[in-house]
Amino acid sequence: MRSAQPRKPVDDLAELRRLINQPERDKLRDLRDRLDDKEQRAHEVAAILPEAVTLSGDRSEELTRALRPAVEGSVRESIEKRPEVFIDALHPIIGSVVRRSIAESLRTLLQSLNQSLEQSFSWQGLKWRFEALRTGRSFAEVVMLRSLVYRVEQIFLIHRETSLSLLHLSADPAAAQDSDMVAGMLSAIQDFSRDSFKTGKDEALEEFRIGELQVWIAPGTHAYLAAAIRGNPPRELRAALEDAIERVHVLRGSALAKFNGDAAQFESLRPELEPCLRGQYQAKKTSAGTNRAWLALALGAGLVVAALIVGIQSEMRWQDFVRQLNAAPGIAVTQAEKGWISKSRVAFLRDPEVADPAALARAAGINPSRIRFEWKDYLALDDASVLRRFEKRFGKPAGTKLDLTNGALEIRGAVPYEWLARVQQDGIQSPGITSITDKDVKVTYDPDLALGRFRRAFSPPAGVIAKMENGTLLVAGTAPYEWLAPVRENAAKLPGISRISEEHLQVAYDPKLVLQRFSDRFSLPDTVNATMKDGILVLSGEAAHAWLMRVRPGAPTVPGIKTIDERNLTDLDLRAFQQSKSVIESAFVYFLVNKDNFATEGFAALSRLPDEIRRCLTAATRLGLEIQIEVRGSADAVGSGKRNAELSQRRAEAVRDFLVNCGFEPSLFKTMGLGAPPAADQPAPEQADRRTAFKVVPKS
Amino acid sequence: MIQNKVCLLGTSGVGKTSLVAQFVHSMFSDKYLTTVGVKIDKKIVQVDGTEVMFVIWDLAGDDDFQRLQTSYLRGTSGYLLVADGTRRVTLDQALELQKRVAETLGATPFVLALNKADLAPQWEVDEAQISALAAQDFTVIKTSAKEGAGVEEAFAHLARRMTASA
Ligand SMILES: Nc1nc2c(ncn2[C@@H]2O[C@H](COP(=O)(O)OP(=O)(O)OP(=O)(O)O)[C@@H](O)[C@H]2O)c(=O)[nH]1
Ligand SMILES: [Mg+2]
Numbered sequence: 001m002r003s004a005q006p007r008k009p010v011d012d013l014a015e016l017r018r019l020i021n022q023p024e025r026d027k028l029r030d031l032r033d034r035l036d037d038k039e040q041r042a043h044e045v046a047a048i049l050p051e052a053v054t055l056s057g058d059r060s061e062e063l064t065r066a067l068r069p070a071v072e073g074s075v076r077e078s079i080e081k082r083p084e085v086f087i088d089a090l091h092p093i094i095g096s097v098v099r100r101s102i103a104e105s106l107r108t109l110l111q112s113l114n115q116s117l118e119q120s121f122s123w124q125g126l127k128w129r130f131e132a133l134r135t136g137r138s139f140a141e142v143v144m145l146r147s148l149v150y151r152v153e154q155i156f157l158i159h160r161e162t163s164l165s166l167l168h169l170s171a172d173p174a175a176a177q178d179s180d181m182v183a184g185m186l187s188a189i190q191d192f193s194r195d196s197f198k199t200g201k202d203e204a205l206e207e208f209r210i211g212e213l214q215v216w217i218a219p220g221t222h223a224y225l226a227a228a229i230r231g232n233p234p235r236e237l238r239a240a241l242e243d244a245i246e247r248v249h250v251l252r253g254s255a256l257a258k259f260n261g262d263a264a265q266f267e268s269l270r271p272e273l274e275p276c277l278r279g280q281y282q283a284k285k286t287s288a289g290t291n292r293a294w295l296a297l298a299l300g301a302g303l304v305v306a307a308l309i310v311g312i313q314s315e316m317r318w319q320d321f322v323r324q325l326n327a328a329p330g331i332a333v334t335q336a337e338k339g340w341i342s343k344s345r346v347a348f349l350r351d352p353e354v355a356d357p358a359a360l361a362r363a364a365g366i367n368p369s370r371i372r373f374e375w376k377d378y379l380a381l382d383d384a385s386v387l388r389r390f391e392k393r394f395g396k397p398a399g400t401k402l403d404l405t406n407g408a409l410e411i412r413g414a415v416p417y418e419w420l421a422r423v424q425q426d427g428i429q430s431p432g433i434t435s436i437t438d439k440d441v442k443v444t445y446d447p448d449l450a451l452g453r454f455r456r457a458f459s460p461p462a463g464v465i466a467k468m469e470n471g472t473l474l475v476a477g478t479a480p481y482e483w484l485a486p487v488r489e490n491a492a493k494l495p496g497i498s499r500i501s502e503e504h505l506q507v508a509y510d511p512k513l514v515l516q517r518f519s520d521r522f523s524l525p526d527t528v529n530a531t532m533k534d535g536i537l538v539l540s541g542e543a544a545h546a547w548l549m550r551v552r553p554g555a556p557t558v559p560g561i562k563t564i565d566e567r568n569l570t571d572l573d574l575r576a577f578q579q580s581k582s583v584i585e586s587a588f589v590y591f592l593v594n595k596d597n598f599a600t601e602g603f604a605a606l607s608r609l610p611d612e613i614r615r616c617l618t619a620a621t622r623l624g625l626e627i628q629i630e631v632r633g634s635a636d637a638v639g640s641g642k643r644n645a646e647l648s649q650r651r652a653e654a655v656r657d658f659l660v661n662c663g664f665e666p667s668l669f670k671t672m673g674l675g676a677p678p679a680a681d682q683p684a685p686e687q688a689d690r691r692t693a694f695k696v697v698p699k700s
Numbered sequence: 701m702i703q704n705k706v707c708l709l710g711t712s713g714v715g716k717t718s719l720v721a722q723f724v725h726s727m728f729s730d731k732y733l734t735t736v737g738v739k740i741d742k743k744i745v746q747v748d749g750t751e752v753m754f755v756i757w758d759l760a761g762d763d764d765f766q767r768l769q770t771s772y773l774r775g776t777s778g779y780l781l782v783a784d785g786t787r788r789v790t791l792d793q794a795l796e797l798q799k800r801v802a803e804t805l806g807a808t809p810f811v812l813a814l815n816k817a818d819l820a821p822q823w824e825v826d827e828a829q830i831s832a833l834a835a836q837d838f839t840v841i842k843t844s845a846k847e848g849a850g851v852e853e854a855f856a857h858l859a860r861r862m863t864a865s866a
Contacts, residue, residue, distance in 0.1 A: 159775070160775075161774060161775040162703075162704075162705045162774075162775030162776075162777070163705060163755075163774070163775055164703045164704075164705060164755060164775070165703070180703065180742045180753065180755050181740045181741065181742055181755070183755075184705070184738075184740035184755050184757060185738075185740050188737065188738045188740065188757070188772060191769065191771040191772055191774075192737055192738075192769070260702070261702040261703045261704050261752075261777070262701070262702050262703075263701070263703055264701065
């Protein structure tokens with residue numbers, strides 16, 4: 001707390017000074033603060049800077065000069081770091097630079113086009129020109145004012161690669177033909193716009209306007225169309241242009257691709273492009289003026305003449321087309337009407353296999369879409385169509401010649417078997433073919449197909465290899481006989497196989513089947529047992545001679561049997577014959593002494609003999625033998641030799657007579673009188689010598 | 701008649717437009733109007749007795765400000781490479797340009813025209829350099845668009861080179 005003290009004079013002075021100086025000091029402090037405070041200073045400089053720069057600029061260039069390095073440096077740095085800012089900023093300016101450049105080119109182009117227009121001397125053109133002179137308007141202006149909706153003034157067909165003009169059409173034939181330069185300029189404009197606006201390669205400029213003219217571009221692969229049009233064309237015109245350029249490519253695409261600078265070859269495309277040179281005029285306002293009426297009349301007459309010319313041309317083309325259509329094989333025109341406004345109509349019968357009528361129309365210079373084709377399918381029966389249909393169905397082998405005359409088909413030359421077979425089977429059903437002759441053909445066989453047929457027919461077993469060589473079927477490997485047998489018999493009947501070679505073939509026989517075959521063929525008797533051993537037929541048991549006689553030569557012909565072993569087989573008939581023979585030959589008929597009467601001892605033999613002889617004869621017949629029985633009479637040694645010879649003969653005859661009485665043929669017996677046996681020292685009347693004996697011998 | 705697209709290439713101001721004017725219209729002007737984009741002209745020339753039409757593309761000069769637009773070169777059958785004999789640097793630029801063009805077009809016939817031959821005192825290209833170029837199979841022709849000397853000849857040589865390579 002302050003107490004009241006007496007004041008000093010010094011204090012007062014200080015107080016006074018403070019009072020006087022305080023405001024200045026405050027200001028000074030403020031000033032110092034302002035100078036020290038950077039932020040504040042910036043604010044203040046900002047407030048006066050614009051005015052200062054303006055003032056400086058008014059007075060001299062010094063500031064500009066001083067600022068230049070800094071500004072340039074910062075601009076450069078900024079461009080390097082953030083170019084997009086500058087691009088955005090400069091874009092509008094660049095655009096206008098480009099536009100100016102295009103405008104320059106367009107102006108030259110317009111001049112060229114206008115020049116050709118100006119030189120047109122059509123009647124209407126003259127009229128308009130006169131009006132232009134009279135009113136002081138530009139010619140083009142007058143044209144626009146007078147009723148024109150649009151008119152395609154010029155058409156350029158331009159080669160894309162070289163920018164050269166291929167064809168130039170002008171609505172006004174008298175127009176100057178500086179198409180070459182115009183073509184170049186049109187291309188240049190497109191190139192320029194494409195490069196400047198960085199559009200894609202295929203995005204070309206499609207339309208642009210130069211004064212009163214519009215230029216429409218219809219692009220194509222090798223060439224494009226440019227149409228210079230006055231007025232306001234309808235959208236359909238674009239379609240027409242695109243159509244035309246497409247047709248141009250269809251017709252002359254390859255020529256366009258190979259274009260070497262010679263434009264004359266595209267002159268033929270002129271009719272394709274002519275329809276694009278079209279125009280449309282506003283309907284005339286009715287006017288009472290005689291002048292106008294006269295004008296209309298003249299115009300009408302002109303139109304009629306033009307229409308007539310166009311009409312005659314079109315009619316001629318139509319007639320030509322109908323004639324060609326009718327002449328085409330397989331087409332018969334029944335009705336044809338040329339339509340002038342509506343579509344034309346052609347009705348015809350058409351063989352489905354013949355030329356395309358639309359293609360014929362195109363060839364005759366007529367747009368097929370302008371024709372209504374009405375047809376009914378039919379089968380053409382002229383030789384050309386019939387033959388074509390036949391060939392389409394059956395094909396025509398190389399080397400084969402086909403001639404068709406009035407439905408008679410003659411086939412000559414080399415003909416593959418399979419083809420001929422098909423033709424022979426179905427050819428006559430091909431409509432229009434009435435007969436088929438193939439007497440002069442040389443049938444050829446494809447070895448593979450022949451082999452295929454063989455395989456299908458006989459399915460060769462595993463182990464058999466078959467192949468064809470010059471018509472011979474070579475079979476190799478090992479084949480079972482049962483498979484081979486039908487092959488041998490039938491394979492050569494297959495087409496393409498003339499014979500079979502088994503040179504390298506081994507035949508395998510199944511013994512069971514061989515025996516089966518054997519017994520099937522020779523009906524094996526129950527008494528015979530047959531087995532196979534290494535191709536040898538082993539027979540045992542007993543069999544009739546007749547059977548044996550068949551088997552002996554026959555068995556080796558049975559496939560699989562090489563020879564027969566019949567050592568253990570008995571011939572039943574031979575055995576019976578041998579038995580009877582020995583029975584007969586051991587029978588004796590005894591006689592009374594000195595008589596030719598049978599002694600009782602002989603009766604036993606006599607009673608047995610007839611049966612035995614019969615048995616022997618049967619067996620002999622079976623064996624195929626003809627026999628005779630010698631009846632040998634003899635006498636005992638008593639008595640003279642002469643008498644004995646006589647007696648023995650009589651005794652033999654007595655036996656023979658007995659046997660003939662029993663029913664045997666006399667010729668079966670041969671009687672012999674043997675007399676007495678060679679005399680012993682002491683002849684004795686032996687019963688054993690008074691007898692007749694028998695011997696079975698082959699018939700002499 | 702066979703048409704051919706030919707181009708004139710070279711630095712700005714070497715006289716391309718003047719050469720075309722002399723060749724096509726037999727005219728010359730001292731005034732210099734730089735070409736913007738492209739100017740197209742045509743002339744029929746005789747090559748070995750047959751007539752050939754040149755559609756001539758006079759392209760804007762190629763320099764630092766304006767690069768040559770290569771799309772204009774498409775379909776070119778031959779070109780006249782123009783240099784200004786009084787400015788040595790334009791010859792170097794022309795040779796440089798030729799290499800770039802060959803990359804775009806492939807091997808295409810061309811003739812090198814050393815223009816402004818009438819300004820002999822200021823000539824900067826020496827004969828040694830010309831013969832060095834000739835040795836590289838360049839056809840070098842001195843032309844004067846102003847006086848007409850060598851102009852016909854330059855185009856005729858080009859035409860012959862083109863037919864030879866066709
Ligand atoms: N003395 C002389 N002057 C020439 C000759 N050729 C051209 N000039 C002049 O050179 C200048 C340029 O000529 P241009 O023909 O316009 O040159 P340019 O090559 O077309 O130039 P850009 O179109 O800009 O590429 C003009 O002033 C011409 O008069 C020549 O042979 N002799
Ligand atoms: Mg120029």
